[in-house]
Amino acid sequence: MTAPTSNGSLISDLPVLTRKDFVSDQEVRWCPGCGDYSILAQMQKMLPSLKIPRENLVFISGIGCSSRFPYYVESYGFHSIHGRALTIASGLKSARPELTVFVVTGDGDGLSIGGNHLLHAMRRNVDLNVILFNNRIYGLTKGQFSPTSEFGKVTKSSPYGTTEQPLNPIRIALAAGATFVARSIDRDTKHLEETLYQAAQHKGISFVEVYQNCNIFNDGAFAAFAEKEVRQDRMLYLEHGKPLRFGKNMEHGIRLNGFTPEVVLNAESDDGLLIHDIYNPTPALANILVGMDYPEFPVPAGIFRSVTAPTFDELLQKQVDDAVAKGAGKFEDVLYSGETWTVS
């Protein structure tokens, strides 16, 4: 007697789906004007292009405004507890590798209370799609500073200003060995939809930081560089194989001076400009880009890194498959292992 190794038989045929198919019957309860609406809309727009049956999609979240997300997507959804979405997702994906699993988290949920799990899901390379909504504030608990809030920020829990430095989520992801690392922004809907699509296409863990405006407790956190009028001058859209350029007419560039990036204003030629390479096996370039921030630099958005590596869930499944191929376990053999004797 043996146990089955997967529930593959449950998977049904591919349907043709549209955005509407992913809109659940639940009333969306984010504050009017919240950046979360845009992320939900781009996700629902993007999902049909994955051509995955709805029942094979699972959205798992922790706690926070962003974590209400699963209620609004018509798929399987699990709104769990604070910081632990990745643990549940890792277990689900490891048990059922045939499912497509999204994890929706925030800067508090994913980097503070759940920070440990983020590191380990990334180093294991579990094939999950992690979307971290970064609004640099605790919204659901009504306005305390978060691990990504800027130094000195005055909030309800820091009336004298914070005395701690923020984390950079992308830097954490790169350090933990995430195989797909990207950043997008709620206001740039096209870029966001494309980034979510690329993340979903990636095999292995994909980590997308989305700059998301909280118009109630931290309004305009990204306005200085993300507003439509200034975006081209103050953000750097990363494109694989192309020189790093920005500006209304893409007139400026980025080059390296030693290990330090520097802006080349009105760079006429591409010579000497950094060429973006998301497939580079070493994250050296990505690590340089991640340090660039406004106002010294344009803020990079897009894919920092996309490399291929075996995933935790497939390796685990392979161990099972290989072991079973060598000889499925017989329960009697295990019962009788070691020295036995018969009493008659």
Added chain:
Amino acid sequence: MTTETPVLPERLVEELDRVTIRFAGDSGDGMQLTGTQFTKTTAVFGNDLATLPDYPAEIRAPTGSLPGVSGFQLSFASSDIRTPGDAPDVLVAMNPAAVKTNVNDLRPGGLLIVDEDEFNSGNLKKAAYASNPLEDGSLAKWQVIKVRITRQNEMALEGLPLNTAQKFKSRNFYALGLILWLYGRSMDTTVKWAQERFGRMPDQLEANLRALRAGYNFGDTTELFRVRYDVPPADVPPGDYRHISGNEATALGFLAASVQSGLPLFYASYPITPASDVLHELSKLRNFGVKTMQAEDEIAAIGAAIGAAYGGHLGLTGTSGPGLALKSEALNLAVMTELPLVVIDVQRAGPSTGMPTKTEQSDLLQAMFGRNGDSPVAIVAPATPTECFTMAVEAFRIALKHMVPVIYLSDGYLGNGSEPWRIPKLADLPKVAYHYAAQDADFSPYRRDAETLARPWAVPGQKGLEHRIGGLEKSGATGDISYDPENHHKMTLARAEKVARIVNDIPLLEVLGPETGDLLVLSWGGTYGATTTAAERARRAGKSVASAHLRYLNPFPANLETVLRSYKRVLIPELNNGQLSLLIRGKFMVDAVGLNKISGQPFKIAEVEGKIDEMLGLTGPYHLQFGPAATLGGG
């Protein structure tokens, strides 16, 4: 040709019904190995037996020091026994620290075998002996057998390409050989094991086998031992047997649940004493589809197990007390989402880090109540190492049928203890059934089964059943988030009632002894052997004493109240400060009296007997005795 046949002294062979031996030495002396090998040999010989490994938390405490002493006790008999024995008849002590920490447990007149070579001034000082106990008469109440184990072992290993330190490591085989001889046991089991274990290290193998034979032959040729003992095989039910520890039986039981249900087992755990062996055992079983994950922490482990349970597999996590504390929030998520999760807690002495390698039963109330809100879970507890197997199957049978998290309370004594096990026939194992939700249009995530109140198990991949669950309260009608007052009230009652109804699905409490009488001894978990035997001895002495042992702690068996009310008095012996007593008193208003021992050691039969006599009015107040050295033992 002249041959020298040794003239063997005429030696008496004395037949005994039961013998208890303790091996004690430095944690680097290999006493656990010696004990385990003697146990295996004895099991194969056909004795009934029970073991108690007792090791320090420090992997290598300073050599020769008191905290570094490691012990292994086993009791074997020609009749059915349930405990590893109260007082050892034989103590094998490899150094002065082992004598110091263990000798007070040895029964007066018992055999104390020591390695004389280790009683040098340095080791005596480390053991805080002012003078050599082998010379100052302080060991007069025991039969002391001084053997120069270190020197003789060295001589036996002469010529092997090993240095002195390496040769020293074979001393435990010498001691083992000597004890095997003393009880007329064959060396075959150990020789076979050593050949497999040290096959790739021929010098070490040769050293160990030479040491083993030298010890055996020394017993045969020396006149130090006047008597050799024989403990005939026990009269046990026919069948195929093997020797198994509680943690191994736990792992096999959960595998059996997978085999019997047809669902793959997913085990996520964070290493913790004394539960790690379960992870080690299950990690080997990929060829059964078992997936194991060593998580980054206790919370991740239970989270992953919840993920697997949500995915329709057998989600299992395991830990000890401190880990259960860390898991409590996530466990509550499983309560709220009503998923069939099983949590193993191999209890150890607390609170906090406590005494990791010592046993206790002090997580019962944590299991019952250690979560926010009204949060009932089912709780089962095996009574013996071999019962760890059957109760593991039970845990998933209940979890899957009733869609409820189940806590499985083992303990360090059960997990590390071992006994012979009659290998079950597959046909005799209970069926473990599961049902995924029916894929029909009127699916609702909290539509309950009329009989059990279980909610449907709709797993990702099932078309048409897409739904959302989570830690927020849900409407029983629609499954949507609900803050409706009446709904929360009703859902809380439904979660409680669902667990309460498991009572219809578990056996009645079995009573040993008279149906009514003066005293009921009520116990649970790993104390079964001592409490049951003590009650049995009391009955044999004509006392009106019954015993009953709980394996289901939540809900309790249906007849528990009737049983409790059938006796004038109720005694609850527990290795905690009165946790079951609190539940029994609170639930049934029965004036139960506790015998509470919180020393990290299991009950001795005599301790329970002492309390029984007190409660029957035969003696004055009974007080537990803690020998000063014994409580230090094992660090």
